[in-house]
Amino acid sequence: MKRIALLGMPNTGKSTLFNRISGASARVGNWPGITVDLMSAKILLGGHIAELIDLPGIYDLHGFSEDEQVVRHFLTNNPVDLLIVLLNSTQIERQLSLLLQLKKLGAPVVLVLNMTDEARRAGITINTENLAAELALPVIPISAKYGEGLPKALEVAAHIVNEQKATTNPKNINLLLQEDSQIEHEMENLIQKHVQIPTTLADDTTDKIDRILLHKWLGLPLFFIAMFLLFQFIFAVGGPLQDALAWVLDLIRSSLLEPLLSGSPAWLEGLLLDGVYNGVATVAAFVPIIILFFLVMSMVEDSGYLSRAAFLMDALMAKMGLDGRGFVMMLMGFGCNVPAIMGTRIMRSRPMRLLTMLVIPLSLCSARLQVFIFIIAALFSAKHAPLVLFSLYVMSFLTMFLTAVLFQKQYKNAEPFILELPPYRFPTLRQIVLRGWQEVKHFLNRATKFIILGVILVWLLTNFPSNVAPASIGTYAGQIGVFFSPLLDPIGINHELAIALIFGFVAKEIVVGALAVIYGMQGDALMAQMATQIDWVQAMSFMLFTLIYTPCLSTIATIRNESKSNGFMWLSIVWSLGLAWVVSFVFYQGARALGY
Known part of the structure; x- marks a missing residue:
């Protein structure tokens, strides 16, 4: 059976995507750290049964919290056929570093950019075709909340899994992460080339609401x-x-x-x-x-x-x-x-x-x-x-x-x-x-x-x-x-x-x-x-x-x-x-x- 791991930083919508793909009832909440245990579901992908595993959210493979250690342990000890890396499109400039770390593990990767609806409202433009070409991996924009772009992402994932001849054993994580400065430089280069972020985000509704709900005395x-x-x-x-x-x-x-x-x-x-x-x-x-x-x-x-x-x-x-x-x-x-x-x-x-x-x-x-x-x-x-x-x-x-x-x-x-x-x-x-x-x-x-x-x-x-x-x-x-x-x-x-x-x-x-x-x-x-x-x-x-x-x-x-x-x-x-x-x-x- 093919094994697919779903990874991403906290609050990127992983559980929402997992629920939408699998129909399972993983808990969905809008704060970091909501997924703290390994969840898996059997799904039909490209005519084959595959195991989809929802890993806890992590900021960095160097992390020391228990859920980050769970991810590191899983990737070190479990062969995988595909890594689906989910990033928040509105925070891509801060989240690409995780993708670059995971990319060095040697397993096939699909980059899924979630919350594209919010990115559009914020005036953020991502050239997914050029970004995919430079990263040498598929980049699919989606909205897990509304299901937008999901069929395309599953089609790409199915193609990669079916083409994969043998399950990949991840390389040693510690050896691959010794040069973090190189990853930081590579991330900055990708953002400058393929992502346009307005100086001031267009949608300031959140700020207006927060002025009231986060008021020092009224909150x-x-x-x-x-x-x-x-x-x-x-x-x-x-x-x-x-x-x-x-x-x-x-x-x-x-x-x-x-x-x-x-x-x-x-x-x-x-x-x-x-x-x-x-x-x-x-x-x-x-x-x-x-x-x-x-x-x-x-x-x-x-x-x-x-x-x-x-x-x-x-x-x-x-x-x-x-x-x-x-x-x-x-x-x-x-x-x-x-x-x-x-x-x-x-x-x-x-x-x-x-x-x-x-x-x-x-x-x-x-x-x-x-x-x-x-x-x-x-x-x-x-x-x-x-x-x-x-x-x-x-x-x-x-x-x-x-x-x-x-x-x-x-x-x-x-x-x-x-x-x-x-x-x-x-x-x-x-x-x-x-x-x-x-x-x-x-x-x-x-x-x-x-x-x-x-x-x-x-x-x-x-x-x-x-x-x-x-x-x-x-x-x-x-x-x-x-x-x-x-x-x-x-x-x-x-x-x-x-x-x-x-x-x-x-x-x-x-x-x-x-x-x-x-x-x-x-x-x-x-x-x-x-x-x-x-x-x-x-x-x-x-x-x-x-x-x-x-x-x-x-x-x-x-x-x-x-x-x-x-x-x-x-x-x-x-x-x-x-x-x-x-x-x-x-x-x-x-x-x-x-x-x-």
Whole structure:
């Protein structure tokens, strides 16, 4: 099988191109370092199956960050049939050096100039024919965002791969890069001959917007206001969608499943309906809001605004031993902690990586979001719901900042912060839909792995021994809750909520499903029951504990793999558990002392 490697600097649109060619759902974001792991896909190219590999973005083959080392290791140890080098047309004068380094490796190369639409608007002209002749390799202008020029690029790649008689083993990288000054001189010569860049770029829209959004005093307030308005929009639009899906799921149970299982043994009917179906359906009812959340956030990410947020936060982050990149990783953690922790590979400093990995699990990830949306919908009015959710996001930031301040001396960093601010862009409908589908697929994947198994275990614990009332103190679940009551009673968490928290160690998505199984209800009935069992103070304490306490097993495993330290992994677990209890205790006891 032919092997094709896709390379380029960060923020050149590699993941966008990879998705468009392969149809895969690689994460696409408008900031440097988004691709930190090797992604591959089988594609049909020139009548043959080929393996397309999306390598992490690198600035230089001399780089020392972990993702740059990944690229260097791959090129040194893996034979390739073609290198597709992707450069940003608007920054070609700074990115040609990477092409010249890669060209010296001896493998066939196709140069793909991306973002030609932006280059045209900026008045940048590139003579691709003459540039191709001097480089002695194909040069294809494209727009990965809109698919412009892509068929031509694939046709050229197919021709080269088919003509290639044998797979190329890359030459020794270290020997080829000893004369960097020669590469710099060659790059300057190519730019002078074949590229015309206006003294002042024609499109100053980005500068005009940045005067407002990067304002010294207004920048951060505007950012948080924008986030709050997004939550308002998500609840306003997602609420009816959630109700509609919940109605459909209730209808499926009453009209299809209950009649179908009516003749089954009582224990099997209870397991399948009150256990598996109630648990999974309750979680699934909140998927529309989750999808809507990530559709909106994908537009914010791809627009380039989050890079600005990192820039705005850098001064504050520096006081806590972090930098703007750490803030970007925190924002990534709001989607999922796992890729955010892996994203710390773009940091060269190990202390910086460890400190960032310690704070990321405190991000309000999508799994926790499902729990909060459920609890908020059950206990709070539509008027207060966005404010409650926004307060949880604020608390997430506060706990991350507190953690960074307390541990910054232990993980002291001296690495300078460099972040490229891309122009503002609006993602295409295709990119938005891909992101939404990615979240649905992620949910379905976790549902099959964790949620179904989790709700089955919860049902067994809440229904056995069989000689006691289901979900009572006498069941195994009740006994576990009683065992932990000395720790959880002071923070207002009863034995039913305690069981949900315990299973949340595996995956936070199980929490909502576990509550459905414990109470034997789903949808509106479950929400109504929850409202009679706990008040808003207990609900808020429960959400605060869920927000902060130990992340899911996948996150813990990733922390262990990335830090390569069992001690650091246990520090993360113990710290988050202790902090969660203290924050919930202060809130719960304080609210009760005030008469709530």
